[in-house]
Amino acid sequence: MAARVEARGTLVRERDGSLAWRAEVALRDGAATTALARVEGVHGAIVLEGPPAHTPGPQLVAIGLADVGVPLREGLVEATLRPDGALAVKRARFAFAGGALESGAAVLDPDAGLDAVTLRARDLDLGELLALAALDGLSGAGRLDGELPIAREEGALRVRGGVLRAREPGGTIRYAPTDSVGAMAAARPYDLGLAVEAFSDFRYEQLEARVDGTLDAALTIALDVRGANPGFQNGRPVELHLNLEARLADLVRAGRASYRVPEAVEERLRAFSEGRTSP
């Protein structure tokens, strides 16, 4: 772990002769790597007490990047460090695909790691999700919600039974094939060609994606879409059942986007520097 740290505190000798301490710590640009995740851009003004080291209540920490196989950015985590060393997360929120992934209460045990947590997906952008697949010519628009139950299995984070659903009908999926796929479609007009034509300008009424797999390895996405293309067979209804297998982690580990510390955390750091009480 690496970080820029400023601290001030008090050391008190208790009546029984033991020592107790309390420290206010300003953490800037912290980074850490564990078996399950790589974390960067950690900022926070936190209060620690000990021994053993713990926080007297939930502390707010900003996280620029938590790479759990899929990069989660712009995180805001409210958590308590318990005397037993476990981190009790009260709530956490990360930006993802134009929306957010949020978690309720969860416990991260340093020995056991993360056992299980369900991330709620809010208002994800279908276009950004399709962009993760890095399939040339594929684009879309629409908003999705859902749940992604994540558990640690054999040393890796795994999604089991995750579901994302369209918020409302009226979204679009468009596929403009590359020359090579276009040639394949022309050679197979009765199957692939039909599919390509149907999705040249597809308007969905229902969309559901079931997600399973290991975050840093193969993910399987079973996509069920129902809708129509007004320019294809007079708008005849089309149902697509697509099984997509991809190593998303390899595809989405693009360069880190610029990151700004959230105002709530920045204010706590300013208060620390100026010797004020944190809000």
Place this chain on the structure above:
Amino acid sequence: MKRGGGRARARLGNVGPSLARRGLGLLGLALLPLGLGACQPRVAVEAPKDPIVIHMNVKIEHEIKVQVDRELEQLFASEKDIF
């Protein structure tokens, strides 16, 4: 609406049977184009209501492989005029 219809019948009754018959004949001529129009063939093509069902398996690696469900492939092969 009902009152209007009643007045029309009353007027036909007042002009006598011959004029009434002539009036009905004119009405029949006026309706003829409508009758002929109804005999014209429909040109609008209505899309079948049953959906086209597409099953696809896509594995994204360095290259993209697309496999179309064998059952679907057989269906298209056996019913080429389905569309």
